[in-house]
Amino acid sequence: MKTLLEARGIGKRFGGLQALADVSLTIREGEVYGLIGPNGAGKTTFFNVLTGAYTPDGGAFAFDGGELPTGKPHRVVARGIARTFQNIRLFRELTALENVMAGHHIRTRAGIWGILTQNRHTREEERETTERAYELLRYVGIERFADTVSRHLSYGDQRRLEIARALATEPRLLALDEPAAGMNATETGRLKALIEQIRGDGVTVLLIEHDVKLVMGLCDRVAVLDFGRKIAEDVPAVVQRDEAVIKAYLGGGKHAH
Amino acid sequence: MDAETLQQLINGLVIGSVYALIALGYTMVYGILGLINFAHGDVLMVGAMTALQTMLFLMGVAPGMSPVAMLTLALLVAIPVSMLIGYTMERLAYRRLRNAPRLAPLITAIGMSFLLQTLAMIIWGRNYHTFPQLISTTPLQPVEGVFVTPVQIVIIVVSALLMIGLTLLVNRSRIGRAMRATAENHRTASLMGVDTNAVIAFTFIIGAGLAAVAGVMYASNYGIAHYGMGFMPGLKAFTAAVLGGIGNLGGAMLGGIVLGLVESFGAGYIERLTFGFLNSSYQDIFAFIILGLVLIFRPTGLLGERVSDRA
Amino acid sequence: MNELAAAVPWLGKRNPTAARWLILILAIAAPLIAWQFGRSWVRILDFALLYMMLALGLNLVVGFAGLLDLGYIAFYAVGAYTFAFLASPHFEVHLPFWLVLPLGAAFAALAGIMLGFPVLRLRGDYLAIVTLGFGEIVRIFMLNLNYPVNITNGPQGIGMIDPIVLFGWDLSQNLQITEDFAINSLFLYYYAFLACVAGSILFIRRLQISRVGRAWAAMREDELAAKAIGINTRNLKLLAFALGATFGGVAGCLFGAFQGFVSPESFSLMESIAVLTMVVFGGMGNIAGAVIGAFVLALLPEILRHIAVPLQQALFGHVLLDPEVLRMLLLSLAMILMMLLRPTGLIPARARYAHPENLHRSSQP
Ligand SMILES: Nc1ncnc2c1ncn2[C@@H]1O[C@H](COP(=O)(O)OP(=O)(O)OP(=O)(O)O)[C@@H](O)[C@H]1O
Ligand SMILES: [Mg+2]
Numbered sequence: 001m002k003t004l005l006e007a008r009g010i011g012k013r014f015g016g017l018q019a020l021a022d023v024s025l026t027i028r029e030g031e032v033y034g035l036i037g038p039n040g041a042g043k044t045t046f047f048n049v050l051t052g053a054y055t056p057d058g059g060a061f062a063f064d065g066g067e068l069p070t071g072k073p074h075r076v077v078a079r080g081i082a083r084t085f086q087n088i089r090l091f092r093e094l095t096a097l098e099n100v101m102a103g104h105h106i107r108t109r110a111g112i113w114g115i116l117t118q119n120r121h122t123r124e125e126e127r128e129t130t131e132r133a134y135e136l137l138r139y140v141g142i143e144r145f146a147d148t149v150s151r152h153l154s155y156g157d158q159r160r161l162e163i164a165r166a167l168a169t170e171p172r173l174l175a176l177d178e179p180a181a182g183m184n185a186t187e188t189g190r191l192k193a194l195i196e197q198i199r200g201d202g203v204t205v206l207l208i209e210h211d212v213k214l215v216m217g218l219c220d221r222v223a224v225l226d227f228g229r230k231i232a233e234d235v236p237a238v239v240q241r242d243e244a245v246i247k248a249y250l251g252g253g254k255h256a257h
Numbered sequence: 258m259d260a261e262t263l264q265q266l267i268n269g270l271v272i273g274s275v276y277a278l279i280a281l282g283y284t285m286v287y288g289i290l291g292l293i294n295f296a297h298g299d300v301l302m303v304g305a306m307t308a309l310q311t312m313l314f315l316m317g318v319a320p321g322m323s324p325v326a327m328l329t330l331a332l333l334v335a336i337p338v339s340m341l342i343g344y345t346m347e348r349l350a351y352r353r354l355r356n357a358p359r360l361a362p363l364i365t366a367i368g369m370s371f372l373l374q375t376l377a378m379i380i381w382g383r384n385y386h387t388f389p390q391l392i393s394t395t396p397l398q399p400v401e402g403v404f405v406t407p408v409q410i411v412i413i414v415v416s417a418l419l420m421i422g423l424t425l426l427v428n429r430s431r432i433g434r435a436m437r438a439t440a441e442n443h444r445t446a447s448l449m450g451v452d453t454n455a456v457i458a459f460t461f462i463i464g465a466g467l468a469a470v471a472g473v474m475y476a477s478n479y480g481i482a483h484y485g486m487g488f489m490p491g492l493k494a495f496t497a498a499v500l501g502g503i504g505n506l507g508g509a510m511l512g513g514i515v516l517g518l519v520e521s522f523g524a525g526y527i528e529r530l531t532f533g534f535l536n537s538s539y540q541d542i543f544a545f546i547i548l549g550l551v552l553i554f555r556p557t558g559l560l561g562e563r564v565s566d567r568a
Numbered sequence: 569m570n571e572l573a574a575a576v577p578w579l580g581k582r583n584p585t586a587a588r589w590l591i592l593i594l595a596i597a598a599p600l601i602a603w604q605f606g607r608s609w610v611r612i613l614d615f616a617l618l619y620m621m622l623a624l625g626l627n628l629v630v631g632f633a634g635l636l637d638l639g640y641i642a643f644y645a646v647g648a649y650t651f652a653f654l655a656s657p658h659f660e661v662h663l664p665f666w667l668v669l670p671l672g673a674a675f676a677a678l679a680g681i682m683l684g685f686p687v688l689r690l691r692g693d694y695l696a697i698v699t700l701g702f703g704e705i706v707r708i709f710m711l712n713l714n715y716p717v718n719i720t721n722g723p724q725g726i727g728m729i730d731p732i733v734l735f736g737w738d739l740s741q742n743l744q745i746t747e748d749f750a751i752n753s754l755f756l757y758y759y760a761f762l763a764c765v766a767g768s769i770l771f772i773r774r775l776q777i778s779r780v781g782r783a784w785a786a787m788r789e790d791e792l793a794a795k796a797i798g799i800n801t802r803n804l805k806l807l808a809f810a811l812g813a814t815f816g817g818v819a820g821c822l823f824g825a826f827q828g829f830v831s832p833e834s835f836s837l838m839e840s841i842a843v844l845t846m847v848v849f850g851g852m853g854n855i856a857g858a859v860i861g862a863f864v865l866a867l868l869p870e871i872l873r874h875i876a877v878p879l880q881q882a883l884f885g886h887v888l889l890d891p892e893v894l895r896m897l898l899l900s901l902a903m904i905l906m907m908l909l910r911p912t913g914l915i916p917a918r919a920r921y922a923h924p925e926n927l928h929r930s931s932q933p
Contacts, residue, residue: 051796077798085796091789094782098921102782106798112807115778116771126778130924149918169797293693353908360636361907363693364848367638368903371841375896379889488837492704495697538712545701552694553686 001028004204005050005081005173010059012042012049012228019045021228022059027173032195032205034219034236038248041225043208044086047175051083052076064172077106082171084162086178086208092151096142096161099150100133103168136164140194156187163194167203174198175206180214192218216240224248260402265521271409271478273517274416278471279494280501280509281423282464288440288504289460290355295366296346297468298491299373300339304469305388305476305486306381308335312389324391328473336469342373343465347458370488377484385483388476412474419467420510427506432459440504489541493520496548502561511559519543571856572769575915599758609870610754614826616866617761618819623846623862624768624855625815630844631853631919632781633808634788636696638840639683639703643813645710645835646679647672647820649720652830655730658721665732669821676817677810679706684809688802703840710832725831732760732825740828757826764822765859768815772855775811782921784808785853838896845899848906851913860915865902869895 005027012020019042027033035043048054050061055071062068069075082103091099108129114122137143140160145153150161159179166174176195180188188211195218199205209215215222216236223233226248232239239245258266279301286294308331315327346369354362392411396404427433438446439456447453475490476482497516501508524540551558573587574580580587602609626640650672654663663671687698714722731740739760743751775781783804786794795801824830846865850857873891880887889897906913 053792053795073795074798074800077796083796085793089790089793089796091786091793093789093918094785094921097924098782098785101922102786102794102799103797105779105783105786108779110779112775112780112811115774115780118774122778126923129779130922133922134924146924165797293697350904350908357907357911359692360630360634360852361911363636363696364844365904365907367696367841367844368900368907371838371896371900372904375893375900378893378896492697492701499694533716536712536715539708542705542708545698545705548701549686549698552690552698556689556694 001030003027004029004064005206006062007046007050008059008062010046010049010061011057012045012054013057018228020049020056020225023225023228023230024059025223025230025233027204027206028220029172029204030199030202031220032199032207032218034215034222035206035208035225036210036215036222037225041248042228043225044177045228046225047083047177047208050076050175051081074106077169077171080170080172081175082166082169082173083175084159084166084177084179086181088155088158088162090150090158090162090165092149094150095147096137096150096153096164097130097133097146099161100136100164100168101129103165104129104132104170107168107170133164133168136167137161139167139197140164141190156183159183159191160194163198167198171203173204173206175208177208178210179207180209180211188214212240260400261525263400263403265525266518267403267405267409269518269521270514271412271517272520273497273514274413275471275475275478275490275513276494276497276516277510277513278416278419278467278474279490280497280513281420281506282468283495284498284501284503284506284509285436285460285464287498289436289457290351290362292351292362293366293495294346294351294461294464295363295491296369296373297464298487298489298494299370299377300342300465300487301468301472301475301490302377302482302484302487303342303373304335304339304465304472305482306377306386306484307338307469308332308473309386309388309476309482310381311335312391316389328391332470332473335473336466339465339469339472340462343461343468344458347461352454352457370491374484374488381484383484385481388480388482390477390480392477394480408474408477412478415470415474419470423463423467424506426463432456436460493544496544496551499548500551500558502558505558505560508558508560515559516544516547519547571773571854571915571917572859574917575856575860595762599755603752607752607754610752610758612867612870614754614757614761616863617758617765618823618826619843619846619866620765620859620862621761621768621815621819621822622843623850623858624765624772625812625819626843627847627853627855627858628772628775628815629808629812630847631851631858632776632788633784633805634692635805635808636692636699637809637812638696638700638837638844639706640699640812640816640843641835641837641840642683642703642706643676643679643816644820644823644839645706645830645832646676646813647817647822648824648830648834649710649726649820650675650817651821651824652726652729655825656726657728658726662730665730665734665825669818672821673814673817676813676820679817680809680811680813681806683813684806688805700837700840703835703837707832707835707837710835720832723832725829725833727829729824729828729830731828732757732822734760761822761826764818769855769859776855776919777921777923780804780807785919785921788853841903842895842899845903849902849914851915851917853919854913854915854917855919856917857913857915861913864914865899869898872898 003026007023007025010020010023037043049056052071052073060067063079068079091102108125110122110125137146140163142157142160145157153161180191183191192214195205219236222236222239224231224239224245231244231248232242282297286292311331311334312327315322315330350365351362354365393407396406398404427436435451435456438449438451439453443453493516497512498509500516501512520540520543523543524537527539528536572591573584576587576590599610599613602613622644629635629637651668653659654661654668683702687695690698710720711723713720731738739756740753742753743756745751783799786799787801787804791801846861847858849865850861872894876894877887
C-alpha cells in the first residue's frame with residue numbers, strides 16, 4: 001500500500017521536558033493507525049507538531065509525497081490533514097451547522113467583492129457549503145441538531161460535531177485525539193462504526209485512544225509512545241504482547257485497562 | 258558624563274520611579290487575575306485630588322501647620338480613600354466578571370476609568386488645580402549645571418522604600434505567600450486553604466495605596482492636578498509593566514525605571530534625531546512605541562518567562 | 569434589515585413584514601419629526617447616522633472578529649483629514665467628492681493594515697492597549713504637525729472644507745423645489761447618510777453570512793481551533809482591521825464635508841470609547857445592536873442636554889452637571905452596567921452565520 005504520511009525523527013522539547021524524541025513512523029493510505037501510550041507520553045504533542053500548532057525542534061513530515069510545512073496550520077489543512085482536540089474545541093456560540101460550514105472555509109474561494117455583490121459563484125458556493133454541511137451532520141448522525149448552538153449539545157454529540165467539522169475540510173488524513181474519552185459503551189460502539197465508515201470512504205485515520213478494546217478492534221497498526229519515544233510499532237495483536245509496552249503501561253499505571 | 262546627560266539621567270530616574278510604583282499595581286492585579294485594570298491610573302488621580310482637597314482644608318483650618326505634617330495628613334487621607342475605591346471596583350464589578358467572556362472585564366475596566374474621571378470632573382471641575390508644593394522645589398546644584406529639587410530626591414527615596422517594603426511583603430509574609438499561591442493557580446490555592454477572594458481584594462487595595470502615593474508625588478513634582486491626570490501615567494506604567502514582564506514585580510520596577518530613562522533621554526534628543534522635525538511635544542509617543550516594540554519582539558518582557566498557548 | 573425588524577418590540581415577532589415597513593417609514597420620516605422640534609434636531613440625526621456607520625464598522629472588528637480596538641476613531645480622523653487636505657483652501661486643493669471619498673477610505677484601510685500588522689499576534693487585552701496607543705499617536709500628530717511644516721494646522725484644525733457635491737448637486741445648499749418651498753440642506757445630508765448606512769448594513773449583513781463572517785466568528789470563539797480547520801487567522805484579522813477602518817474612513821470623509829471643519833478635538837479617546845459603548849450597548853456582533861446602540865447613545869445625551877439643563881436650572885438655580893459631563897457619565901455607566909447586567913447587549917438576538925432557508929427555497933422546484 002502507498003505511504004501517506006511519513007514522520008522522520010520528530011523532536012519537541014518544552015523547557016527541560018523532552019515531549020517527543022526522534023519519533024519516526026509511517027502511515028499508509030487507507031489504514032486506521034493507532035497512537036497509544038501512557039498519560040504524558042507525547043501523543044497530543046505529536047498531533048500539535050503534525051498539524052502545525054507547534055513547530056518541531058527537529059525532524060520533518062512527508063505527506064503524500066511532499067514535504068509538509070511546519071508551524072503553518074492553515075497550509076497543513078489545505079494539504080489534507082484535519083484534526084480534533086482531546087478537550088473538545090468547538091465554536092461554542094455557533095450552531096452545529098455553522099460549525100461545520102466554518103470547517104469548509106478552506107475549500108471555498110469567494111472574496112470580498114463576490115460577497116459584496118453576491119455574484120453567481122458566491123451564491124453557488126454558499127449553497128454547496130450549506131448542503132455539504134447538512135450531509136456531514138447526517139453522516140455523523142446529528143442532523144436534527146443542525147440549528148442547536150453547539151455548547152448545548154451533549155458531550156457525545158459535541159465529539160461527533162467536531163469530527164464533522166474536521167471532515168468538512170475534506171481531509172485525506174483525519175487525526176482524532178481520544179474521540180471516545182468520556183463516552184459510554186453504546187456511544188463508543190457507534191463511534192467505532194463511524195470511524196470504520198470514514199475509513200471505508202477513503203479517509204486515512206490517525207487515532208489517539210486510551211480505550212484498548214477500541215484500538216485493538218479498529219486499528220490496522222499501532223505505535224506506542226512512552227516518554228516521547230516510540231517503543232513499539234506493529235499490528236495490535238503483537239503490540240499487545242510486547243514486553244516494553246506492557247512495562248510502560250504498568251510503569252505509567254493509570255491506563256492499563 | 259557631561260552635565261546634560263547627568264541631568265537627563267536624574268529626570269528619568271525621578272519619573273521612572275513614579276511609573277514603577279504605578280506599574281506594581283498593574284502587574285500585581287494582572288498576575289493574579291489576568292486583568293488589565295484600566296482604571297488603575299485613575300486611582301492615582303483620586304489619590305492626588307483627595308490629597309489636594311485635604312491640604313486645602315488644612316490650610317483653611319490650621320494655617321500655621323508645618324508642611325511635613327500637612328503632607329503626611331494628606332497622605333493619610335488619600336491612601337485609604339484610594340484603597341476604598343480600589344476595593345469597591347473589585348468587589349462590585351470585577352469579582353462578578355471572573356468567569357465572564359474574555360472581553361467583558363476589560364470593557365468594564367475601561368468604563369470604570371471613565372466613570373472615575375467623570376465623577377472627579379463633577380466634584381473638582383474641569384480645571385487644572387495648583388497642587389501645593391510643600392516640599393521645596395528650589396533646585397540644588399550638586400554638580401555644576403545639574404539641578405535636583407528636594408521633591409525629586411524625596412520621590413526617589415520614598416519609591417525605593419515602598420518597593421523594598423512591597424518586595425518584603427510579597428516574599429516574606431503570610432499574605433504574600435497567599436498572593437503568590439493565588440497567582441500560580443486559584444483552585445489549588447483555595448484547596449490549600451487560601452481565601453482567594455480576600456487575597457484578590459487585598460491585592461487591589463495594596464495596588465491602590467501605591468497608586469495614591471504615586472499620585473501625590475506626581476502632582477507634587479509638577480505642581481498641578483486635574484481629573485484626567487491619571488490617564489497618561491497610567492498608560493505609561495502599564496507599558497512599564499509589560500516592558501518588565503507583566504506579572505513580575507521586579508519587572509515592573511525595572512520597566513518603570515527604563516521607561517522613565519528612555520522618555521527623558523528621548524525627549525532630550527528627539528529634536529536632534531529628527532533634524533528638528535519632531536520636538537518634545539512628541540514625548541508621549543515613546544511609551545507607545547516601546548509598548549508596540551516590546552509586544553512584537555519580546556511579548557514576555559525583559560524579565561518574563563515564556564508561556565505558550567496550550568493546544 | 570431582518571435583524572432590525574426583529575428588534576422592533578412586540579411587532580417584530582408577530583409580523584416581521586409590518587415591522588420592516590415601520591422601520592422604513594420611521595427612517596424616512598425621522599427628520600420631518602425632528603424638524604418639529606427645531607433644525608438642530610435634524611442636525612443631531614445626521615450625526616447619529618454618522619455614529620451608526622462608525623458603530624457598524626467597529627462592530628465588524630470587535631463584534632465579528634473579536635478584536636478589541638480602542639483606537640478606532642483614528643480611522644475616522646484619517647478619513648476626515650484626508651478630505652480636509654484634498655478639498656479645502658488649506659492646501660488650495662479642491663478635488664471632487666467622488667475622488668476624495670475613495671481616497672479617504674483607502675487611506676483609512678491602509679492605516680488599518682498598518683496597525684494590524686504589528687498587533688496580529690497580541691492577545692485581546694494587549695491589543696486593546698496598543699490600539700489605544702495608536703489612536704493617541706494619531707491624535708498627537710494631528711495636534712503637533714503644524715510645525716516646522718504646517719500640515720495639520722495643529723489644534724486650530726482645518727476649516728472651510730468643501731461640501732459634498734453629487735453630480736454637480738451641492739448638498740450644503742437648500743434644494744429649491746418651487747418659489748417658496750425648499751428642502752433644507754440638513755435633510756439632503758440626512759438622506760445621503762441614510763443611504764450610506766443602509767448600504768453599510770447590507771454589505772455587513774452579506775459579510776456576516778459568508779465564509780468570511782463564519783471564519784471571523786470561528787476565530788473569535790477559538791483561535792486555535794480556527795487555525796486547525798485551516799483558517800488563515802493573520803489574513804482574516806488584517807481584513808477585519810482594513811474593512812472596519814474603511815467604514816471609519818468613509819464616515820470621516822462624510823463628517824469632514826458635512827461639518828466643514830475638522831480639528832483634533834473631534835477624535836479624542838472619548839470618541840473611541842463612545843463608539844465602543846454603542847457597540848457594547850446594542851450587543852457585540854449584532855448589526856441591529858450596533859445601529860440601535862448608536863442611535864440611542866447619540867440621541868440620549870442631546871435629549872438630556874435639553875431636559876437636564878433647564879431642569880437643573882429650575883431646581884437648583886444653576887447647572888450642576890453640564891451636558892458634556894452628563895454624556896460621559898451616561899456612556900461610562902452604560903458600559904459598566906451593560907457588562908454586569910446584560911453582557912449580550914440590548915438586542916439579545918443571536919447573530920446568524922448561515923442561511924439554510926435559501927437552501928430549502930432553491931431546492932424546491
Ligand atoms: N505547551 C506545552 N508547554 C509545556 N509542556 C507541555 C506543553 N504541551 C505538552 N506539554 C508536556 O508534554 C508532555 C506530553 O504531553 P502530551 O499532551 O503530548 O501527552 P499525551 O500523550 O497526549 O497525554 P494524555 O494521554 O494525558 O493526553 C506532558 O508532560 C505535558 O505536560
Ligand atoms: Mg493527549
